[in-house]
Amino acid sequence: MTAVPALLVENLSVEFRTRSGTVQALERVSFAVPKGETLAIVGESGSGKSVTAYAVMGILDPAGKITAGRAMLGGLDLLAATADQVAAVRGREIAMIFQNPRTALNPIRTVGSQIADVLIRHANVPRREAPGRAVDLLRDVGITDPARRAKAYPFEMSGGMCQRVMIAIALAAKPSVLIADEPTTGLDVTTQAVIMDLIGDLARDIGMATIFITHDLALAAQRADRIVVMHAGHVIENAPTAELFARPRHPYTAELIAATPDAAASLAELASIPGSLPDLRRIDLPPCRYAERCPRRRVDCDAELPPAPAIPEHVVACRNPLS
Amino acid sequence: MTGTLDTMSSATVHGAPPADPPLLDVGELRKRFPVSGTLGLIGRLRRRMKGGPIHLPHVYAVDDVSFTIGKGETVGLVGESGCGKSTLVRVLTRLLDPSGGIVRLGGRELSLTPARRFAKDPDRARIQMVFQDAGESVNPRFTAFAAIADPLRRLRGLRGAALTAKVEKAADQCGLPRALLSRFPHQLSGGQRARVGIARAVAVEPALLVLDEPTAALDVSVQVVILQLLERLKTELGMSYLFVSHDLGVVRLLCDRVLVMYLGKIVESGPARAVFANPLHPYTRALVDAAPSLHDRGAGRIRLQGEPRSPIDPDPNVCRFYGRCPKGTDLCRAEMPALRRFGERDVACHFAEEITAR
Numbered sequence: 187m188t189a190v191p192a193l194l195v196e197n198l199s200v201e202f203r204t205r206s207g208t209v210q211a212l213e214r215v216s217f218a219v220p221k222g223e224t225l226a227i228v229g230e231s232g233s234g235k236s237v238t239a240y241a242v243m244g245i246l247d248p249a250g251k252i253t254a255g256r257a258m259l260g261g262l263d264l265l266a267a268t269a270d271q272v273a274a275v276r277g278r279e280i281a282m283i284f285q286n287p288r289t290a291l292n293p294i295r296t297v298g299s300q301i302a303d304v305l306i307r308h309a310n311v312p313r314r315e316a317p318g319r320a321v322d323l324l325r326d327v328g329i330t331d332p333a334r335r336a337k338a339y340p341f342e343m344s345g346g347m348c349q350r351v352m353i354a355i356a357l358a359a360k361p362s363v364l365i366a367d368e369p370t371t372g373l374d375v376t377t378q379a380v381i382m383d384l385i386g387d388l389a390r391d392i393g394m395a396t397i398f399i400t401h402d403l404a405l406a407a408q409r410a411d412r413i414v415v416m417h418a419g420h421v422i423e424n425a426p427t428a429e430l431f432a433r434p435r436h437p438y439t440a441e442l443i444a445a446t447p448d449a450a451a452s453l454a455e456l457a458s459i460p461g462s463l464p465d466l467r468r469i470d471l472p473p474c475r476y477a478e479r480c481p482r483r484r485v486d487c488d489a490e491l492p493p494a495p496a497i498p499e500h501v502v503a504c505r506n507p508l509s
Numbered sequence: 510m511t512g513t514l515d516t517m518s519s520a521t522v523h524g525a526p527p528a529d530p531p532l533l534d535v536g537e538l539r540k541r542f543p544v545s546g547t548l549g550l551i552g553r554l555r556r557r558m559k560g561g562p563i564h565l566p567h568v569y570a571v572d573d574v575s576f577t578i579g580k581g582e583t584v585g586l587v588g589e590s591g592c593g594k595s596t597l598v599r600v601l602t603r604l605l606d607p608s609g610g611i612v613r614l615g616g617r618e619l620s621l622t623p624a625r626r627f628a629k630d631p632d633r634a635r636i637q638m639v640f641q642d643a644g645e646s647v648n649p650r651f652t653a654f655a656a657i658a659d660p661l662r663r664l665r666g667l668r669g670a671a672l673t674a675k676v677e678k679a680a681d682q683c684g685l686p687r688a689l690l691s692r693f694p695h696q697l698s699g700g701q702r703a704r705v706g707i708a709r710a711v712a713v714e715p716a717l718l719v720l721d722e723p724t725a726a727l728d729v730s731v732q733v734v735i736l737q738l739l740e741r742l743k744t745e746l747g748m749s750y751l752f753v754s755h756d757l758g759v760v761r762l763l764c765d766r767v768l769v770m771y772l773g774k775i776v777e778s779g780p781a782r783a784v785f786a787n788p789l790h791p792y793t794r795a796l797v798d799a800a801p802s803l804h805d806r807g808a809g810r811i812r813l814q815g816e817p818r819s820p821i822d823p824d825p826n827v828c829r830f831y832g833r834c835p836k837g838t839d840l841c842r843a844e845m846p847a848l849r850r851f852g853e854r855d856v857a858c859h860f861a862e863e864i865t866a867r
């Protein structure tokens with residue numbers, strides 16, 4: 187990896203103030219995605235995947251604060267840029283597919299006009315051509331009878347159809363970076379395949395870089411070039427896909443792979459990962475936030491680890507990794 | 510396996526022959542939605558002035574669906590995005606009024622009570638739902654605690670310490686840390702919100718729990734906790750489930766039986782393991798083949814070709830899968846295949862015996 191990455195996130199730290207204390211949601215998160223590649227972010231619920239995406243997109247909850255780090259989109263640091271600078275690239279250069287599509291769509295406008303708006307605003311499509319192009323995009327995301335469906339309101343569409351409308355909106359401007367937060371969780375496997383192929387085609391054709399947030403390790407294995415594993419606001423492993431699955435080095439990564447129901451014969455056979463995420467409001471959070479759940483814990487695990495580089499071959503944040 | 514050719518249509522003959530009357534009996538259920546924007550207000554007025562009937566095109570979201578769920582039984586519902594799963598469960602849980610057909614819960618006909626009135630019905634507590642979109646079931650102004658407490662207060666009359674204890678127990682059971690109970694939905698991650706939605710429905714201990722994609726937002730570890738909880742409540746309380754999911758692996762592990770839906774119709778049903786191990790309907794086959802697998806990186810590469818049929822005013826004589834089906838003959842275009850019984854299975858395909866014969 188010698189080329190400048192399409193998106194580089196370095197040492198990103200985020201906290202939220204709540205009535206009952208400060209939530210240390212992210213600490214020194216680093217990763218990079220080169221042009222045309224797909225980076226998957228996986229990890230337990232609450233580990234900070236969406237917060238990472240929101241911070242990069244500049245749409246954190248007002249109670250959230252970025253305490254450190256940078257996010258370079260080409261030459262622009264999104265975290266230091268002015269609101270105008272961010273507004274100029276958002277939707278055009280960098281786009282996001284949200285985890286909850288129905289709330290991200292405007293409930294009182296037809297889906298066709300919402301897509302057309304984006305085409306006019308971000309993709310320089312003439313006003314006259316936009317409705318037709320919106321119908322094409324609906325067809326691309328696998329919606330049948332797209333000309334008639336363009337006139338539907340979000341409440342008239344199924345969960346997965348709303349999700350696909352969101353995807354059409356995000357892809358409309360052919361962004362150079364796409365952040366897809368669980369883009370296919372509401373979709374059946376055949377529709378999921380259509381969507382993932384569509385994203386893959388854009389990656390190939392226009393060199394779009396994709397950050398793909400998912401719980402589905404099997405899908406990540408199939409689609410991503412590289413995988414970042416998060417746990418309690420830390421990146422604990424970052425490796426090329428094949429290598430991560432063949433030789434996971436962090437004990438948490440190994441547990442995560444083992445918990446996949448894929449081949450299990452019965453429910454009883456499935457193991458959940460022992461313990462749970464530490465309370466992120468604690469002021470005495472240990473340097474390794476997995477230590478308290480870790481079967482391989484040693485005394486030196488309480489010492490601070492050096493920050494992980496953003497562009498590694500295979501990085502593991504562990505003092506006693508699997509070999 | 511022997512194939513009998515008699516067509517089955519009524520609700521009671523589907524699934525295993527039940528000794529007791531089933532908990533839920535759904536017969537020939539239909540739900541159609543008018544397609545908006547097709548005529549516009551002016552067009553409608555003009556038609557009305559001409560005196561002709563206003564025929565609007567309709568989405569056939571649920572079309573003649575029959576099945577039963579026994580006490581303590583878990584039934585899975587799978588199918589393509591937009592095929593009518595959420596509409597079906599919304600009609601069953603009486604959030605929507607059906608366009609036709611019956612819904613019987615414990616022998617009582619529910620479809621006669623309008624959706625509006627069912628909210629106050631005594632049977633309301635016997636049937637609970639976990640929504641596909643956790644945002645739908647969780648009021649943004651409620652903390653996680655208030656969200657879980659609300660149905661317990663309304664439907665079970667709990668108050669004070671008993672209420673608190675019950676809410677905390679439900680949170681624990683669903684793997685939701687108690688520290689999160691004071692948070693509002695926007696302060697929770699997607700999976701944390703989903704657990705609030707599940708805890709809320711489970712706490713009431715309904716006879717029938719309908720779950721619309723409850724585990725989609727959950728990581729594998731939390732998912733295991735939820736699935737094992739459902740299994741335990743089933744043995745302890747005899748709870749029944751209708752479990753809508755896109756995750757075939759989960760359906761296979763959790764469900765006794767599975768219903769496969771395609772464009773508003775059930776195309777295959779039977780014991781979950783058998784259906785996924787040896788699909789008899791070509792759509793089920795396609796679904797199974799498209800599932801990615803961690804242990805088989807080559808899996809999930811097969812694509813359905815062709816254009817799906819529109820759910821808007823579909824031709825009643827053409828198989829809904831025609832056009833995408835690798836089989837697709839003239840017969841499929843001339844006659845809609847009915848569900849037929851093959852051993853423990855029901856399959857709606859003219860060519861199902863070719864597959865059973867293999």
Ligand SMILES: Nc1ncnc2c1ncn2[C@@H]1O[C@H](COP(=O)(O)OP(=O)(O)OP(=O)(O)O)[C@@H](O)[C@H]1O
Binds near residue numbers: 234
């Ligand atoms: N506005 C907020 N106030 C307080 N805490 C918050 C807020 N938003 C998020 N958090 C917390 O930050 C942590 C990370 O949340 P995030 O949404 O990034 O999780 P996630 O990895 O996307 O999980 P999931 O897979 O469930 O979507 C969680 O513990 C969450 O409760």
Ligand SMILES: Nc1ncnc2c1ncn2[C@@H]1O[C@H](COP(=O)(O)OP(=O)(O)OP(=O)(O)O)[C@@H](O)[C@H]1O
Binds near residue numbers: 344373590595641
């Ligand atoms: N209120 C409504 N008005 C008009 N059409 C509707 C309405 N609700 C649903 N539909 C249509 O009914 C069909 C079935 O939708 P439904 O939400 O039941 O699908 P689903 O199987 O749950 O899909 P998904 O897996 O994507 O959630 C779709 O074509 C949808 O557009």
Ligand SMILES: [Mg+2]
Binds near residue numbers: 235237285367699
């Ligand atoms: Mg998230």
Ligand SMILES: [Mg+2]
Binds near residue numbers: 344345594595641
């Ligand atoms: Mg649905």
